[in-house]
Structures are given as structure tokens and as C-alpha cells.
Amino acid sequence: MSALDAAAPYRATPGGAAGLLLAAAPYAMAALRRIAPIAGRGRFWIVTRYDDVLEVFAADQAFGVPYPANLDIITDRQPFFLGMADTPEYGAQLKRWRSLIRADDLAALGEAAEARAATIVAAAGGRVDVVDLVRRVAFALYSDFFGVPDPAPGRLAIWGSRLFEFQFTGSPDDDAWVAEARTIAAALRDHIDRVIAARRAGPARDDILGRALAAGYDATEIRTVLLCMIVGGPPQPPMVVPNAVEQLLRRADWLAAAAAAAQANDDARLHDILIEAMRFDPLAPGLKRTARADYRLAQGTPRATTIPAGSTVITAFASAMRDPRRVPEPERFDPDRLPRDFVHFGHGLHECFGRMLNHATLHRTIKPLLARNPRRAAGAEGRLRKAGAFADRLVVTCD
Numbered sequence: 001m002s003a004l005d006a007a008a009p010y011r012a013t014p015g016g017a018a019g020l021l022l023a024a025a026p027y028a029m030a031a032l033r034r035i036a037p038i039a040g041r042g043r044f045w046i047v048t049r050y051d052d053v054l055e056v057f058a059a060d061q062a063f064g065v066p067y068p069a070n071l072d073i074i075t076d077r078q079p080f081f082l083g084m085a086d087t088p089e090y091g092a093q094l095k096r097w098r099s100l101i102r103a104d105d106l107a108a109l110g111e112a113a114e115a116r117a118a119t120i121v122a123a124a125g126g127r128v129d130v131v132d133l134v135r136r137v138a139f140a141l142y143s144d145f146f147g148v149p150d151p152a153p154g155r156l157a158i159w160g161s162r163l164f165e166f167q168f169t170g171s172p173d174d175d176a177w178v179a180e181a182r183t184i185a186a187a188l189r190d191h192i193d194r195v196i197a198a199r200r201a202g203p204a205r206d207d208i209l210g211r212a213l214a215a216g217y218d219a220t221e222i223r224t225v226l227l228c229m230i231v232g233g234p235p236q237p238p239m240v241v242p243n244a245v246e247q248l249l250r251r252a253d254w255l256a257a258a259a260a261a262a263q264a265n266d267d268a269r270l271h272d273i274l275i276e277a278m279r280f281d282p283l284a285p286g287l288k289r290t291a292r293a294d295y296r297l298a299q300g301t302p303r304a305t306t307i308p309a310g311s312t313v314i315t316a317f318a319s320a321m322r323d324p325r326r327v328p329e330p331e332r333f334d335p336d337r338l339p340r341d342f343v344h345f346g347h348g349l350h351e352c353f354g355r356m357l358n359h360a361t362l363h364r365t366i367k368p369l370l371a372r373n374p375r376r377a378a379g380a381e382g383r384l385r386k387a388g389a390f391a392d393r394l395v396v397t398c399d
């Protein structure tokens, strides 16, 4: 079977060793925060305290992103700001694309997310796989917003998720994986080229592609950025929202509070409950950085440590959000926390481009389900299952 016909969104399968390691990560991180907050040896380091995590993210001149090798395979060596250092090119590209997002897009995206989710939940007959629900909503939403239609029903979700998995967990030395990524990425690039050509020849439409064409952006850059947005954006809500629902299912009082907020259309309260639930099982334990030069981290504290040039550093932002030195009573579920307690979307130079879109949409994506009082389905399928780092299945029944 060709990589293009893959039926599953990820190569990782449930029950693998990676899943077990990831499940143990919060306990290991809690121990490291106390005993060895800047832990490592030679060329591998892990940083677990809030202050140090933010310092590594902020010191982007010393700690670069490790993304270019895989990104080059996906974009066919075209530049995209996620892979760049803080150069004028980074700033110029980011500014070009940020300027295409308008303030009223946020409310419209929130409404669209809720409407799409409501349609799916209404058709589901009282039984919903939360992962599938969030994936379908996220891909439909961003396919429409960016102006990249599905090449065939469900294809964008599989191709986007597979490329996301390769970008953030794949090795550029794994020949079979690289070959698969190349095949899918080439097909997606061709698809986007055809979409751009058809748009030029057809009627205008007010989406990000339409705005980029109207602004006269370079065609290769348009293709590259739309590709990277599809690969980097919609695969993420189905990673974190099901995790958050699992956390709510473990806390009957907060599940009831979320359902009440959904039923009362109290979107602000629902947002705060969801973002807090995400803190207990966020996107990943950490993000990688590569030290470009020797760097003295936590200078002036007893734990100050020099991280040598060339090191890989795991910046454990999940651990930062559980660090009692900065996050008050981190084990308590508290939707009234200050924004500074959350590092869900990174920090500093590479902070999530979609951050405001997420704040407008994540809670709206799950609102119609929460409004129907979800309960765990019987048996194993009623508990969140992961494939590696990725939420894979969580079935609930609802009114």
C-alpha cells in the first residue's frame, strides 16, 4: 500500500514502549524538579523547573530549534519560520502571515468550531469518540480558514497528522520514515499548488489563501506556509482536547462544572476549565532545543550549570506547569489561575502562531459534547488510549 493511502493518522501504535515512558514522565519530572532540576551529562540535558524552562525558551540565541532537518524534507527545502533563528527573514515572514489574520476571525472561528462539533455530535447517536470528533472539527475548520480543501474525504487529516508525527518525533536517519514523509509531503505540496492555480483562475474567496494572493505574496511561500499550517496546526487539538476531557472524566465535580458552563453558554468559564484541564496532560512532556554555544543556565543560583555547545536540551514545559515554586498549588484543579501559570503554547521566539486561534476555538470544539453530559463508555474504550504521544481513542456516551 502506498504511503498516500495510509488509513491510520499515526505510525505509532497503542501500547508501545514510548507510551509507557510518556505515562511515567510526570513522576520522573517531579523527582527531577526536586533532586536534579538541570539534569544531564555530555550532550543530553533535561530542564524541569519553571524558571529554567522559560529561560531556555527565551535564550533563543543560545538554544536553537532542531526542526530544520525534518522541515526541509516536508517543504522541499523552502524556509518556514518555525525552523529559523531570530533573523530578519524570520520576522518578515512571521509578520506577513500574522497580518493576514483579522480580529473578527477569532469569533467566527469559535462559532464555526462549535457549529461543526454540534453537527457531528447530533449525528452520533449518543456515542462519541472524542479524538475523532476533535480531529474532524479541527481539520475542517483550518482547511476552510486557510483555503486548502481536502484532496479526498479524510485525506488531509491523515496526511497532516502523519507529517506532524514525522516532524516532531521522526528521525531524519530513519530511511523508511523519511521515504514515507517525502511521498506524502510531495503529494500535499502538489495538491496545494493545484489549489492555488485554481483559485487564481476562479472566483476570489476571503480566506488566508485569498488574502495572501490579494496581498501579492510569492507563490512558493504561499504553498510552503499553507502546507506548514496544515501540518503544524490541526493535528494538535486532537492531541490535547481528548487529554483534557480524560482529566475532566476523572474529576466528577469539574466535569459537572464544564457541562454547566457549556449548557449556560458561559464560554469564558468553559475556556478556563478546559485550559486548566489541559495542564494535567499537555501536548508533550517537553520541546527539544539544540545548544549553539556553551550556556550557563540559572546563573546566580545554586543550581547554575553550564550546558555545552551541541547538546540536546529537553525543555520540559509540562513540568514547568506543575512547579510549585511558581505555580501555586499545582496539583489543585483551579480554573481561576493567572495566564502566567500556563506554558501550553511555548514561550519566546517560537511561541505558537495559532495561540489566539486556540483560545478562541478549543473549548468551542468540545462544548456541544460537554453540554450533553458525557460519561465514559463501558470497558477499555471509555478510557483514553494513546499511540505514543498521541491521543488515539476515548469513547463517551452522552444525552
Ligand code: HEM
Residues within 6 Å of the ligand: 065, 081, 082, 083, 094, 142, 229, 232, 233, 234, 236, 237, 240, 283, 287, 288, 344, 345, 346, 347, 349, 350, 351, 352, 353, 354, 355, 357, 358, 362
Ligand atoms: C492545541 C493546539 C496547539 C498547541 C498545544 C500548540 C502548541 C505549540 C507550541 C508549544 C509551539 C512552540 C514550539 C517550539 O517552541 O518549539 C507552537 C508553535 C507553533 N504553532 Fe502551535 N499549537 C497548537 C495549535 C496551532 C494551530 C491551530 C496553528 C496554526 C493554525 C499553530 C501553528 C503554530 C506555528 C506556525 C508555530 C511556530 C511558531 C514560530 O516558530 O514562531 N499551532 N505551537
